[in-house]
Amino acid sequence: GIQVEQSPPDLILQEGANSTLRCNFSDSVNNLQWFHQNPWGQLINLFYIPSGTKQNGRLSATTVATERYSLLYISSSQTTDSGVYFCAVEKGNYGQNFVFGPGTRLSVLP
Amino acid sequence: DADVTQTPRNRITKTGKRIMLECSQTKGHDRMYWYRQDPGLGLQLIYYSFDVKDINKGEISDGYSVSRQAQAKFSLSLESAIPNQTALYFCATSDPESGRTDTQYFGPGTRLTVL
Numbered sequence: 001g002i003q004v005e006q007s008p009p010d011l012i013l014q015e016g017a018n019s020t021l022r023c024n025f026s027d028s029v030n031n032l033q034w035f036h037q038n039p040w041g042q043l044i045n046l047f048y049i050p051s052g053t054k055q056n057g058r059l060s061a062t063t064v065a066t067e068r069y070s071l072l073y074i075s076s077s078q079t080t081d082s083g084v085y086f087c088a089v090e091k092g093n094y095g096q097n098f099v100f101g102p103g104t105r106l107s108v109l110p
Numbered sequence: 111d112a113d114v115t116q117t118p119r120n121r122i123t124k125t126g127k128r129i130m131l132e133c134s135q136t137k138g139h140d141r142m143y144w145y146r147q148d149p150g151l152g153l154q155l156i157y158y159s160f161d162v163k164d165i166n167k168g169e170i171s172d173g174y175s176v177s178r179q180a181q182a183k184f185s186l187s188l189e190s191a192i193p194n195q196t197a198l199y200f201c202a203t204s205d206p207e208s209g210r211t212d213t214q215y216f217g218p219g220t221r222l223t224v225l
Binding site (some may be wrong): 004033035041042043044045048086088097098100101102103 | 150151152153154155198200213214215216218219221
């Protein structure tokens with residue numbers, strides 16, 4: 001099956017700093033999503049981005065499908081950005097074979 | 111009100127007990143999923159359902175069963191709980207747009223501890 005790697009595994013930032021999180025995957029995919037899990041365990045979908053670039057406020061994501069990686073950018077980080085960021089990919093189109101990466105744990109210090 | 115709700119939010123039980131986790135959604139989505147998350151790891155798919163009459167096993171279905179009582183309700187059961195089923199369980203829904211892959215929306219999670 002598809003293997004998903006994320007880096008770095010842990011990241012500590014001062015409030016206001018920028019960061020880049022990376023997701024590498026081992027095969028072509030039709031579905032790639034980024035999720036944020038907050039410190040209380042709630043999982044929130046950030047982007048559906050199998051290819052191209054999207055932006056939502058301070059967050060943006062870019063997927064280069066031909067090179068099998070995706071990047072999540074967080075600018076001007078805030079303490080509320082803390083949590084774990086997961087990349088999930090699927091070769092199909094139906095959500096039944098999502099493979100989640102191990103996540104990047106982000107801690108933003110005040 | 112939240113679009114995807116899960117009950118209970120926390121549960122502690124003993125080995126061998128039968129446990130049911132419930133998920134309800136008001137999004138009107140046909141597709142529903144159950145995942146488990148072990149500490150420090152990503153999510154793994156247990157079961158998924160594309161409509162009331164369509165239920166399928168995910169990658170880690172052993173020891174679990176599900177019931178899709180209605181479009182809005184999808185329950186996960188542990189027939190005889192064991193300690194390595196201690197995890198955070200998430201329900202999710204999706205509704206693909208025409209010609210596109212769907213986005214999944216997650217419930218708040220149920221933290222289950224099996225002693």
